Amino acid sequence: MRLRFPYFYQIMAGFLVVIMTLIIVTSTSFFYFGRNQLLNNLEASFFHYAELIQDAGKNPERLEVYNDILRNQQVEYGIFDAQGEMIYPSSQENIHVSIGEEELNRLAEGKSLLLRSQTVDLRGNDIETAIIYTPIINDYGIYEGFIGIGRPVSHLGGQMNELKQNITRAFIISTVSAIILSVLFSYFLVKRVNRLSKASRRVAEGDYDIYIDHSNRDEIDRLSSDFNKMVKALNEWRKEVVHLEERRKTFMQDVAHEMRTPLTTINGLLEGLEYGVFDKEQEMRSIKLMRKETTRLIRLVNENLDYENIQSNRIVLRKNEFPVIEAIEEVREQLTNIAEESNNEIVLDDDIEDIMIYADYDRFKQIIVNLLKNALQFTSEGVVHIGAEQNKEFTILTVSDNGLGMTDDEIENIWDRYYKADPSRKNTKYGESGLGLPIVKQIVELHDGTINVSSKIGEGTVFTIKFPRTRLQNR
Ligand SMILES: Nc1ncnc2c1ncn2[C@@H]1O[C@H](COP(=O)(O)OP(=O)(O)OP(=O)(O)O)[C@@H](O)[C@H]1O
Numbered sequence: 001m002r003l004r005f006p007y008f009y010q011i012m013a014g015f016l017v018v019i020m021t022l023i024i025v026t027s028t029s030f031f032y033f034g035r036n037q038l039l040n041n042l043e044a045s046f047f048h049y050a051e052l053i054q055d056a057g058k059n060p061e062r063l064e065v066y067n068d069i070l071r072n073q074q075v076e077y078g079i080f081d082a083q084g085e086m087i088y089p090s091s092q093e094n095i096h097v098s099i100g101e102e103e104l105n106r107l108a109e110g111k112s113l114l115l116r117s118q119t120v121d122l123r124g125n126d127i128e129t130a131i132i133y134t135p136i137i138n139d140y141g142i143y144e145g146f147i148g149i150g151r152p153v154s155h156l157g158g159q160m161n162e163l164k165q166n167i168t169r170a171f172i173i174s175t176v177s178a179i180i181l182s183v184l185f186s187y188f189l190v191k192r193v194n195r196l197s198k199a200s201r202r203v204a205e206g207d208y209d210i211y212i213d214h215s216n217r218d219e220i221d222r223l224s225s226d227f228n229k230m231v232k233a234l235n236e237w238r239k240e241v242v243h244l245e246e247r248r249k250t251f252m253q254d255v256a257h258e259m260r261t262p263l264t265t266i267n268g269l270l271e272g273l274e275y276g277v278f279d280k281e282q283e284m285r286s287i288k289l290m291r292k293e294t295t296r297l298i299r300l301v302n303e304n305l306d307y308e309n310i311q312s313n314r315i316v317l318r319k320n321e322f323p324v325i326e327a328i329e330e331v332r333e334q335l336t337n338i339a340e341e342s343n344n345e346i347v348l349d350d351d352i353e354d355i356m357i358y359a360d361y362d363r364f365k366q367i368i369v370n371l372l373k374n375a376l377q378f379t380s381e382g383v384v385h386i387g388a389e390q391n392k393e394f395t396i397l398t399v400s401d402n403g404l405g406m407t408d409d410e411i412e413n414i415w416d417r418y419y420k421a422d423p424s425r426k427n428t429k430y431g432e433s434g435l436g437l438p439i440v441k442q443i444v445e446l447h448d449g450t451i452n453v454s455s456k457i458g459e460g461t462v463f464t465i466k467f468p469r470t471r472l473q474n475r
Pocket residue numbers: 370374375378401403404405406414419420421422425430431432433434435436437438461
């Protein structure tokens with residue numbers, strides 16, 4: 001992208017305008033100051049000459065000497081009488097001073113005329129001249145006339161030119177340094193901005209590992225720090241999006257996979273019914289099977305919804321304190337059939353009656369249902385034992401069985417959705433959607449509790465859950 005007026009030039013132009021204005025103002029003031037100084041010096045020297053000439057009085061030799069000396073410096077002087085007629089240096093023609101009545105009167109009053117510029121010299125020649133006039137008062141205090149001292153302005157020019165040259169030289173040097181300084185300054189400033197812009201481009205291209213080093217000096221540093229924060233937040237957000245997308249994909253795959261089996265079964269049975277290949281008894285059986293499969297599908301959908309709701313914090317726990325035995329007895333009642341079918345015995349700890357727990361009653365029941373059901377499901381002709389204990393801080397429950405058990409690898413995965421340890425166990429009569437334990441874990445964590453498992457293949461499994469007794473502690 002081409003920039004129409006890059007920042008670099010903007011800053012440079014800004015600096016230059018300010019510095020140049022400063023330089024111009026300073027050099028002009030210097031010029032006028034210098035010129036005034038020059039003129040003041042000239043005026044002072046003219047008055048000094050005038051004093052000397054006055055001291056010389058009417059001594060023509062001395063006047064001649066002064067005349068010679070002053071002429072060398074292009075300075076001319078003339079002595080005039082009270083009427084303004086030149087009396088020295090004398091000449092054939094009468095020369096009248098070229099100033100007005102008013103000025104003559106001022107001289108007559110004893111006042112000098114300060115340095116002025118006039119178009120004619122003392123003799124009335126057309127030469128621009130810088131001149132002073134000073135009155136001559138004799139020893140008796142009587143006004144006798146005046147002295148005029150002048151120098152052609154063209155001779156002043158030399159000094160003026162020198163002054164101009166000096167100032168121009170200073171002007172050029174400061175302008176060049178101003179340009180160099182502005183370029184350097186703008187370069188460093190713009191370099192920092194460019195660094196930010198380059199970093200932003202890299203972020204836009206997907207590089208989030210960028211960090212801009214900065215101190216804490218100015219706004220650009222603050223901008224860099226904010227930029228770093230923004231990139232960090234963006235990166236976290238991006239990871240979250242990727243993670244969510246992955247979750248969504250696996251979820252869709254898993255759901256599709258889980259639904260295919262029951263749907264294929266139902267489809268096959270419907271086809272059989274359509275072509276009337278079943279006898280009455282088979283028909284009844286296939287309808288029962290279809291109902292079982294649809295129930296399984298409904299359960300799958302409900303459990304998925306439940307999982308998602310818990311995951312996205314959309315459920316509210318109604319926690320209170322109650323004896324664990326109440327919930328456990330209800331669950332045991334509910335699962336009697338399953339226990340009987342698998343020939344398992346459910347045994348409770350003797351002192352379980354005294355144990356209290358602080359939890360959401362229904363969610364707690366859900367935990368026990370899942371753990372107990374799993375234990376019964378993966379154990380046959382065994383004992384499933386529920387133990388409980390409590391201390392000041394926690395209530396601890398264990399659900400143990402002496403069934404199939406699991407390998408360490410399996411244990412690691414049981415908290416993942418749809419995970420079933422052994423594919424050959426998939427088609428057991430109970431559950432088998434692989435959602436039970438992930439939901440249990442979420443519920444336990446919502447209660448600020450923990451859940452652990454220890455298991456040995458062929459020996460059995462123990463699940464331990466630990467709930468804080470929050471209310472008792474007034475946490
Ligand atoms: N007590 C246990 N003994 C042996 N294996 C177990 C036990 N509990 C869980 N597992 C293993 O962990 C897997 C996951 O259990 P989970 O409860 O999450 O799913 P499921 O029981 O297969 O299906 P669902 O509970 O959703 O009906 C089970 O398939 C099983 O392989």
